Amino acid sequence: MHTEPNEVDFHFDVMCPWAYQTSKWIRNVREQNGLTINWKFFSLEEVNLKEGKKHPWERDWSYGWSMMRIGAILRRQSMDDLDKWYERSGRALHEEGKRPHEPNVAKELLKDIGMDPQIVDQSLEDKTTHDEIKQDHQRVIDAGGYGVPTLFFEDHALYGPVLIEPPEGDAAMRLWDSVTSWLEFPFLYEMQKPKTKQDEQRVYETFRPYLEARDWVSINRGEVIEFDEKGDNS
Secondary structure, eight states: OOOOOSEEEEEEOTTOHHHHHHHHHHHHHHHHHOOEEEEEEOOHHHHTOOTTSOOGGGSSOOHHHHHHHHHHHHHHHOHHHHHHHHHHHHHHHHTTOOOTTSHHHHHHHHHHTTOOTTHHHHHHHOTHHHHHHHHHHHHHHHTTOOSSOEEEETTEEEEOOOOSSOOOHHHHHHHHHHHHHGGGOTTOOOOOOOOOHHHHHHHHHHTHHHHHHOOEEEEEETTEEEEEESSOOO
């Protein structure tokens, strides 16, 4: 029997609609059992980089990567500040159809949660923010990961759960028990429910705000969102 963990590292990319849905679920779990969530970064732009294109850290502003640079500054202040930022910017994109990946919108969202909008400029001036994101990102890659949400329970990495209707209350805890039960089986690698056409339509309707707000072309490869900036991003 496994011992229920009281701490998890949750790797995310603000731009990922799947990770956002899972973050809503795990926050509900935290409300009920006091779970400690350590928010960590992962870049879908980098993992799906096309040959010949610039790395996200080589651009002046780069969608999810630059948002995570804001997050890196906030995490230095406290994990709670990063938590609030991820929740607000994720909700803005994935539910409200806003564009938190635009610097001016990012500043407004910081104001919404009572934080200094100049943190956006500070994050871009501080080159060490790149290093923090790279370190978090590489941890997932080294574990064989490729996307988010990726959860770490110490050294045990799990991808998912992937869902569009985050359960709450007792249902959230039942899912938590199901997820953490995998820790008892280190060589259990995968179990997946195929998507029907009706499922795909439901996913589309859930992600509609995100799809309408994005400024990039995204290709769903399994559960991986591939980012390709519109126009020349070389």
